[in-house]
Amino acid sequence: MTRNMRSRAVRTLGLLAGFAICTSATSADALWPLQEYKSSSIKTPFFNSLGTSSFPPADILRGNGYPTIYSDDGQLVWQGAEGNYSALQPQMLDGEPVIAFWEGVVGEGFGFGHISILNGSYDEIHRVTLDCKEQDFVTVFDPTTFSSCIDIHESQFTDNGTILVTAINVTQADLSSVGGPKNGWIQDGLIYEIDIKTNEILFRWSAYEHRAEVPMSYDIAPLGADGAGSGKNKIDPYGYPHFNSIAKYGDSYLISSRYMCSVFFLAPDGSVTWHLHGRYGGDFNLSLDTSFCYQHDVRFLSQSAERVTLGLHNNDNTEFTGSAALTTGMVLKVELQGSKKVTLERRMWDAAEPVFAQSQGSFQTLGNGHVLQDHGATPKIEEYDENGTIVMRARFGFDSTMQTYRAYRYPWVGRPSTKPDVMACQTDDDQTAVYVSWNGATDVESWKVYSGSRLKTTAMRNGFETTILLEKLPSNDTIVVEAVGGVGSGRRSGSIRVGKSC
Template sequence: MRHRRLVGYGNVTLLDTNYNVKHVVCPDFNLTIPNNETHECQADLHEFYLTDRNTFLVTAYNATQTDLTAMNGTADGWVFDCLFFEIDPKTNEILFRWSALEHVAITDSHEPLGQTGNASVPYDWFHINSVTNMGDHYLVNSRHTWTIYYLNSTGSIDWRFAGDTGGDFGVLPEEGTFRWQHHPRAHSVAESIFDLSLFNNNNQALDNSSSHPTNTLVYRLPLQPGDGSAAPELLRHLTNDPPLFADSQGSYTPDLSNGNQLATFGQVPFVKEYGPDGEVRWTGCAGPDAESQIYRGFKEEWHATPSSTSPSLVVLPNGSEKTGYYGYVTWNGATDVSAWTVYVVGRWRGLRKVGEVGFRGFETSFEVPCWATSVQVGAVVDGTEVRRSGFVSV
């Protein structure tokens, strides 16, 4: 996937639980790409969502000539028309297409035009970064209009949930406004109401007036706002101490299987898991702020055994005195290894099994017999040895 001004052109690859490639979808959406660039595959990087009907949703950015005089631009300006497609991964058939330009006014954008709006740098007025399905409807997020759109099966907008005004829902609850948001997801969908979570960036480097601490929000909303429907209810408002400020990216999952919550913070490369009450249970960091980013993060139970790789074994001297050796074994991607069988070869002995070492996390260490000239290990899964490493000399 090539990244260009936060826009991507690439393919979608689906793997099985042995990390074998099952499907590669390389869509050609007939896009216009700035500077006459061409890309064989044109799926964008912002969203790939597997639906409950065995299809997937993917975003795309199409450079489109548009009148920008309403934004103090030129009549022959250029914008990114934000699209999404629903695709059958088995046949590559496009089942549905939606265009932001066909349904939303450019003047709804909060993104400054600045020096953009030309053929080389189109105006990113909408910035689609999330799309999911809700039955036969779609939930689409626009970062730059501060709005989440609920579309019917034809693509028409049933309602807007706007972060500054509430959109079709009216005034938002106290502490319930949002801006530049990411990763809205529906939960507990019932006949007339559902819960909506989102990652509220709440600030943007181009907007000096909106430098606020980033937070996460969960609302309870009526499926169809209108006279007599319940007003939006703010269920959760999760903050951080000290505060974090994420200009872009980020994700929030309020309903992990253990009852906790998970958030990632975009270009601030933190992952945080919170208890149900919002207390931080653990924090991880992917690297220095200027060098690492986490667009989205997930925590799920995953079971897999690689079919095309083998365990990696390293044998090193035991400390500076070199009085013996230790082996260190890993098998990246293998989730269900319970133990390692240790085999050694000596100068006057053939290959022998000398013991079994219980799995001790990502890297397991063990002592190598003093008479060994080479070492090999085997991964044990469900009581059966499934794969061996290569031999390593001592």
């Protein structure tokens, strides 16, 4: 996908994050080439994007232990600090685009942390927390305690200034229905709706407290499976039910349970309005090619009293089943009345490069009927047109070396509060090379280069780091670079001296 990066103020984010968690470089990661720069210490995997799209030019937001934004031609736009991140997604708050993500301590498929919300300057403007002590949480790390117990899986905003999050609480439970001990232990799955600005809890729902409507027998994951736990003690609780997405429609909640292979629609009072099981149908009748399991990122694409249309990422594999099933994007029409039939409207996969992802992933509908799909544990995203034809595929690592959670395209203007970074040195062919970058800036058009007070040249911006060649300058000369165009126009770098050798 190509475009003139220099003249666009608005880009689109795509996310390879919301991870399960994306890790920073390991020996395996090193097999995939990294982008490195002279003016910045940032190192990030090359984002190899192939194909063309009729969808407006876009940026890709991803993570590899860092929250990261790429342009859709593979150029880095912004990389944040290293950490444990998840549930990273761009959203709107008070009419402005923001980035929300989870950060905290990671366990085996879960975590305990908070949600940070960053503005266009990449400053944290809100921090959403869930008080562990106040909510009587017990964790697998007991007696270690945490200040906030939000789980890694969701950070979805509502139209009312609230956020939907998941949480897990180690709870004693009868596991005899799934072949476990009567006095066993589970990871109870909870969902919360929290006011973003006040941290007030507006809704709380527990799977175990509603076990009459959501029985443990719905679970597909066997006791003792990787990540599911044996349930014999609170150090190794059964991973029930592993909620991985929540969305609010009106006053009701749509939730996805990975290990139950189920989608539940909850009424405002917490009762289950309907249940769709991806293996057995639940309240509905599955038809040809509508089976799914271990799914992620379930959302309504349309909704009425008679029927709903669901989009989901169907990675029907786990750590304990292996990678046998083809990973696809699915659009399902569900009749809420009458026949209660489930029919397949669309299924998307890359026939040339099929994916068999074990975990994570996302499904985002774009304009013109396009769909963006991320494959989680497999470091690849794809874009499909309205006919299901793949128009873009992108990789950012080899299999089993990188992972992510979701991927998004979204309008974004970066206006960093930092200064541009610059480095200058003398080359072997008697020139001076000036390297300039500005982490997070999206709409710089060109760079002015000053030596002392003299304007030496103006050069068009060319990707994350622009290389500008001048005549040879003395090694004690000072260089300052100034951004031209966009919201940061006129911002200058600090003054640096020309190095003796590049």
